[in-house]
Amino acid sequence: MMKKLLPTSTAGSLPKPAWLAQPETLWSPWRLADDELIAGKQDALRLALQAQQQAGVDIISDGEQTRQHFVTTFIEHLDGVDFQQRKTVKIRNRYDASVPVVTDAVARPKSVFVEDATFLRQQTNQPIKWALPGPMTMIDxxxxxxxxxxxxxxxxFAKILNQEARELEAAGVDIIQFDEPAFNVFFDEVNDWGIAALEKAVEGLKCETAVHICYGYGIKANTDWKQTLGEEWRQYEDIFPKIQASAIDIVSVECHNSRVPMELIELIRGKKVMVGAIDVATSTVETPQEVAQTLRNALQFVDADKLYPSTNCGMTPLSRTVAAAKMKALCDGADIVRRELSA
Incomplete structure (x- = not known):
């Protein structure tokens, strides 16, 4: 699908325009409604596409411009979940949140993102990647x-996600990514049945599939949690061996400005790896040289034809200016290493 060496992409969300939602705020309510909201989402998709193209990003995403939340926007479209009835649960064992309640058998009456993906496909000939929440992160x-x-x-949920993924593939999506931050927390469940559920979600797909396993946005709950993880963040070590043996094609990992030992990538040797070379928990823009060094470090443990430079996670909490500069640094850094490899 992607013949270019070190093809760049973003891992998740991009900042929304101020006229669509509150800037630099996670899960902000829409500022438009009805037909204006539909048109506004499409305009935002065009802007996200343009920002990625101007930065030089190779694999285009929607930047999650048409959804408020990377998990609940999908769940809102399902039967069997009552959003009026709320319970407080601890998300990923870190922070309390008021969440909807599963009251009946879950089902997907119609596609959720296919119209949006079709619209994005019509705007560009570049490869496109679409993110869906993973089954374990959904139940959490x-x-x-x-x-x-x-x-x-x-x-x-895996069966429902598979239905959606098959329709996204038919709409022209080249890579379907499943976001599973819960994989960094519930290690026994991941190995017991989490990876099997993920494989059910990708069953029968011919497009490439990815799993994004990060340490989360740069919100206080996540940064406080990271402070408890010690000098080395070895969570990947518990799950990578089984992921390496799974049907997933690409594994998205957090690397830059984190305490993840780079050698853990060796555990998924043979998989394509989206190497997070951009820190999304700070507004400080990386230099291309910093990005290049992160990629050089990763190349000790992943073959060059399987390395996909990316961001650590989504960039919704950042300003659009900062996000654009970070994407440009990512692409410029990848180009440095690309030239080195060609030489």
Missing amino acids: TLYDDHYKSREKLAWE
């Missing part, structure tokens, strides 16, 4: 009052 964002089993609910 709800209160289950029906299945009474995390594994059973994850399996039902």
Whole structure:
């Protein structure tokens, strides 16, 4: 699909325009409604595409311009989940949140993102990547009052995600990415059934598939958690061996300005790796040289034809100016290493 060496991409969200949602704010309510909101989302998609193209990004994403939340926007479109009934749960064992309740069998009455993906596909001939929430992260964002089993609910979500993914593939999406930050927390469940659920979600797909496993946005709950992880963040070590043996094509990992030992990437040797070379928890813009050094470090443990330079996570909490500069640094840094490899 991507013949260019070191093709660049972003891992997740991009900042939304101020007329669409509150800037530099996670999960901000829409500032438009009805037909204006539909048109506004499409305009935002065009701007996100333009920003990526101007920076030199190779694999284009929607920047999550049409969704408020990377998990609940998908869940809102499903049957069996009551958003009026709320319960407080601890998200990824870190912070309390008021979440909707699963009250009946979950089902997907119609596609969620296919119209948006079709619109983006019409705007560009570049490869496009679309992110969906992973099954384990979905169940960690709800209160289950029906299945009474995390594994059973994850399996039902995996089947629903597979339906959506197949339609996204048919709409022209080249890479479907599943966001699984929960994989960095619930290690026993990941190995017992989490990866199996993820493989169910990708069943039958011919496009490339990716799993994004990060340490989260730069919000206080996440940065406080990171302070408890010690000098080396070795969470990947617990799950990479089984991911290496899975059907997933690409693994997205956080690297720059983190305490993840780079040698852990060796555990997924043979997979394509989206190497996070941009820190999304700071407004400080990396230099191309810093990006290049992160990529050089990663090349000790992943073959050059399998390395995809990327961001650590999404950039919604940043300003559009900072996000654009970070994307440019990512692409310029990748170009430095690309020239070195060619030489």
